[in-house]
Amino acid sequence: MKKKQALIHNKVEIVEDRDDIVWAMDENYKLTAFNTSFKARLKLDGLGDSERGMDLKKVYESSSFFNPCKQGCDRALNRYATTSKHTFEENGGTVVHEFSFQPFMNSSGEVVGCCIWQRDVTQEVNNNYRLRESETKYREAQAVADVGHWNWDMVQNEITWSDQLYRIFGQDPETFKANYESLVEIIHPEDRDAFNEDVTKCIEGKELHDIVHRIVVGNGEIRYVHQKGRVFYKEDGQPYRMSGTTQDVTKDVLSNHQIVEQNHELQNFVRIISHNLRGPISNLLMLSKIYEWGKHAENDDIVRKIEHTTEALDQTIKDLHLSLSLKSADKEKFREVFLKDVMKDVDGLLSEEITRNKAIIETDFSKTDTVFGAKSYVVNIFYNLIINAINYAKEGVPAIVKITTGKTEEKVVLKFTDNGIGMELTPEKERKIFDMYGRLSGATEGKGFGLYLVKTQIEAMDGKIEVESEKNVGSTFTVTLPDKAL
Structure with a gap:
């Protein structure tokens, strides 16, 4: 018996310096060896000191922590090594412990006892749970x-x-x-x-x-x-x-194909309709030119209305052509455009309006003095945004338009800020003012084609335009274009 106890004792001593709880017993459930962790656990459960020879059946019956050991030890004494996990409530939380039961045999192959090894696997179980949860979420995301x-x-x-x-x-x-x-x-x-x-x-x-x-x-x-x-x-x-x-990406590709096809059909439709209308429009305009004015006041008024309507229809057809030509712009012809040259052209185009309205145009191109695109587009963008600021100035207050440049890692930013009447800007209104024939307000003349043209030209240069506005304070139009110098 002493040899058997020494054998088991030596096995337990190997793990003396671990936090795992390890103990051994003989075939009669008498404690034969244990480490300090086992001793501490017994005291924690109020079961007194650990002594070799003590009856472990009472321990297994008295402690919820050791209770799972009875069945495991029975199987080990019947030559079956087993491992099982058990969950406990400790310190307001849930912990998981793994119990391993290993039979001991003598040289004759007889079972002389068993060794029990307990370890806290809470962290391991939680990690496995998180891993499984992560894998599940990853599969769901895919x-x-x-x-x-x-x-x-x-x-x-x-x-x-x-x-x-x-x-x-x-x-x-x-x-x-x-x-x-x-x-x-x-x-x-x-x-x-x-x-x-x-x-x-x-x-x-x-x-x-x-x-x-x-x-x-x-x-x-x-x-x-x-x-x-x-x-x-x-x-x-x-x-x-x-x-x-x-x-x-099947849905995206097919949707893009459908959009491209619809755009082609729409462009062809517009071209056919405009071509078919050009003849009648030209005839009507020509008839108005050869009409003998001044002989019949009522007829003069009717013909004048017909002439105005025909001219408006003619301009609408031209606008549609211009819009289509912008959307198919040849980007191979885009070049570096100097903003000071743009302002020279705009000053020439707007000199009369600026003088008449006593408007002030301030520019600061210190952050960047060039953009990449078509100069005619950039001139038109500056022209329309400046003329809008002049047209929507407060009554009796000269328009002040500040044009500044900036740069991000990949973009060039142009800001057009004015001190005009501004507006209460909702997302819907912001979208509409850039639509064809959209209007900032009904207080001024004009078709509202300018901002649509600006937006179309900016998008043709792979850019975008945004607006911020406050009523009676003013508006800021922000134009963002790619920095082709990168």
């Missing part, structure tokens, strides 16, 4: 965004896909073996060369893999996917792995 991730082992030519990627490519994870060749087979035949070229460029040029292409799934259904990725290299410069994401 499903919502219709995007999956992949990893290509270039040495073994094996591709690992996330679950969402199998759904995007319409493949069964149980039967489909993903490698480069099998992936290329799914790609639309007309897009395979472009895909291979992009991958080669990515590997050899160390560039990002970024391509939208078609795939053929199921019974011939065509989908569009956006592939992005990068290559990883060994220390000797050899590529060994490539990873990235794939997103199903």
Whole structure:
């Protein structure tokens, strides 16, 4: 018996310096060895001091912490090593402990006792829970965004896909073996060369893999996917792995195709209608020129109204043509435009209005004195924003227009600030004033085509325009354009 107790005691001593609770007992449930953690736990549960030879059955029955040990020890004494987790409420929180029961046998193979090893696995369980929760949320995010991730082992030519990627490519994870060749087979035949070229460029040029292409799934259904990725290299410069994401962009691509097609149809419709109207409009205008005025007052009034209406219709057709031509601007002809040259042109165009209204135009181009685009567009933008400020000045107060420039990391910013009548600006009103024939107010003359033209020209140069306004204080128009100097 002493030899058996010594054997068990030596096993327990190995973990004396750990926080885990370890103890041993013989086949009669008598305590034979224990570490200090076991001793401390017994006192914490109000079960007195630990002594070799004490009956552990009473301990197992008296303490909720040790209660799970009775069944585990019974199995260990029957030669079955077991491990189990148990949850307890401690200090207002929930903790999880793992109990391991290991039988001890003598040289004859007889069970002479067992060793019990308990450890706190709360943190481990929480980490596993958070990991599972994170993986669940990640899978949900992939499903919502219709995007999956992949990893290509270039040495073994094996591709690992996330679950969402199998759904995007319409493949069964149980039967489909993903490698480069099998992936290329799914790609639309007309897009395979472009895909291979992009991958080669990515590997050899160390560039990002970024391509939208078609795939053929199921019974011939065509989908569009956006592939992005990068290559990883060994220390000797050899590529060994490539990873990235794939997103199903079928809806976006088809929607864009539909919009482009509708725009083409609309442009063709406008061109046909305007062409068919040009003849009658020209005839009406010509008839008004040869009409003998002054012989019949009532007829003069009717013809004058017809002439005004026809001129308005003629201008509307010209406006539509101009709008269409701006939307298809040739960006290859865009150049660096000096703002001081723009102001010279605008001063010449507006000299009479500025003098008559005693307007003051202040400019500060110190942050940047150039923009990239078409000079005629920039001149028109300055012209319309300045003339608007003059037209919407407070009664009896000369307009003061301050034009300043600024720069961000990738943008050039132009601000046109005035001291005019301003307005109560709602999101709906902000949208409408940039519509064709939108108006800032009904207090002034004009068709309201100017701001629509400004917005169209700015967008043709890949920019945007925004407005801030306060009634009786003034308005600020902010024009943002790309900085092509980068």
